[in-house]
Amino acid sequence: MHVGGQPPQGPGYGQPQQWQPEPKKKRGKLIPIVAALAMVIVVAGGGIFAYGKLGGGGKQPSDVLPGTAVGYARVDLNPSAGQKVNAVRFLMKFPSVKDNLGLTGEQDDLRQKLFDQIKKSAGDDLADVDFEKDVKPWLGDRAGFAALPPAEGKEQPVPVVAVQIKDEDAANKGMDKLLAKEDKKPGRAFSNGYMILGDDQATVDAAVATAKDNPLTKNAKFKADMDKLGEQGFVSGWADVKAIASMSGKVDSNQLAGLGDATAAVALRFDPSYVELKAVGHGDSSVKVNSADAADLVSKLPDSTAGALAISGGDTIIDTAWKQVQKAGGENIQPMIDRIAEQTGLKLPDDLKTLAGKNIAAAIDKDTENGPKVAIRMQTDPAKAEPVLQKLVQLMNHGEESGRIPVKTAKSGDTLVAATDQGYADEVLKGGNLGSTDGFKQALPDTKGAMMIGYVDFAAASAFSDKIGDSKDLAALKSAGFVTRSTGDGEAEFTMRVVAK
Secondary structure (H helix, E strand, O other), rough: OOOOOEEOOOOOEEEEEOOOOOOOOOOOOOOOHHHHHHHHHHHHHHHHHHHHOOOOOOOOOOHHHEEOEEEEEEEEEEHHHHHHHHHHHHOOOOOOHHHHHHHOOOOOOOOHHHHHHHHHHHHHHOOOOOHHHHHOOEEEEEEEEEEOOOOOOOOEEEEEEEEOOHHHHHHHHHHHHHHHOOOOOEEEEEEEEEEEEEOOHHHHHHHHHHHHHHEEEHHHHHHHHHHHOOOOEEEEEEEEEEHHHHHHHOOOOOHHHHHOOEEEEEEEEEOOOOOEEEEEEEOOOOOOOOOOOOOOOOOOOOOOOOOOOEEEOOOHHHHHHHHHHHHHHHHHHHHHHHHHHHHHHOOHHHHHHHHHEEEEEEEEEOOOEOOOOEEEEEEEHHHHHHHHHOOOOOOOOHHOOOOOOOOEEEEEEOEEEEEOOHHHHHHHHHHEEEOOOOOHHHHOOOOEEEEEEEEEHHHHHHOOHHHHHHHHHOEEEEEEEEEEEEEEEEEEEEEEEEEOO
């Protein structure tokens, strides 16, 4: 989370730049106060590693936010004892996190350190606020944000925030001090152990009244997605995709119909050795996907693979997606497709379906002595796929006098391999045991029925960039992988895992 002028820090970010205060300006929004509170909860954990209860019970923000919400984001730093310990153990593996946050172990209370940084980034706004006296006595472990349908005549969703509190009187006094230098105060109310904040008092009062009889937890779409998601971990979110699209006013009725009853939910979870992002989604139930086995192809790539991407049932997926694109794109889509076909000489979508075949996988090898070795393995009809491949190669190299991309092929039965090196093409065709390596198994423990799989070996990938090899944070990573699978007509789930050493 980026608050004021302070850049984000941690794995994947560079060294912090020198902070420069932003010019004083009138705001009247929930920034930087709510953002500051969220920062304390999200990053510092509200001291839960030292003071949190072992259970994850109690009301969630979704219990006090309106069921009319079209978007929702939640932070819960008291989900379970195991999650809390797992998170700090995982983060301790990254030098920049340890250094920037001063982590020493599971008993750390990071709130004071984080709030000092927030005060610095906020300039004079929080100069008179003392965390121990003004914030700590009332701030709880959870916070949630809801995007409500726009008011009549407006286009933008209405934001409402719910912050868990321990004491209303202390929260009122603390917020008065936090907001002392705000030109316009946000609306404020209390409901079932939460402080509700919004742009104005009318918005907050309406949200509280709606949530009393119709909280988000009673929204059937929300409940179904969250139940399917399972453990919501530290961070979770939900969106009614179709409702959000319709509110924009830029999506016509045909395009909305193409979305079906689209919703999505996501959660971030920790283990001592990895962090995992899990997502579920619903869309047009008319979209049907055949059985998939992307794992069968990607797991048999050479053991020396640094990175890979595999798609199963690509021909069916392209066919289905093509119909969806035409349905959503309306009358403007076909002329565009015709122009592409005329300019490229490709027959769309048939040529794409031929290349994708039953399964297709792209791989890059860790051996870069003579330049990167890249290969694409297609489970298809080589006799039909080779002419299409030649068209694509000609398009890629068109007009290039130097730096042409070399493409070598190898084939056998229903398999065609195209690679930048003949030896590598033969090696990929022969196959290997990537799926049996520790890094692969830890990043992708369940690949059954996978429509799409991605994999990265960070140690192998370091050969491609000095930045990867020299980064202490990236050096702490072992592997990463994601898998997407269909769970029903118009339904899918996505899991991404990043494994530390």
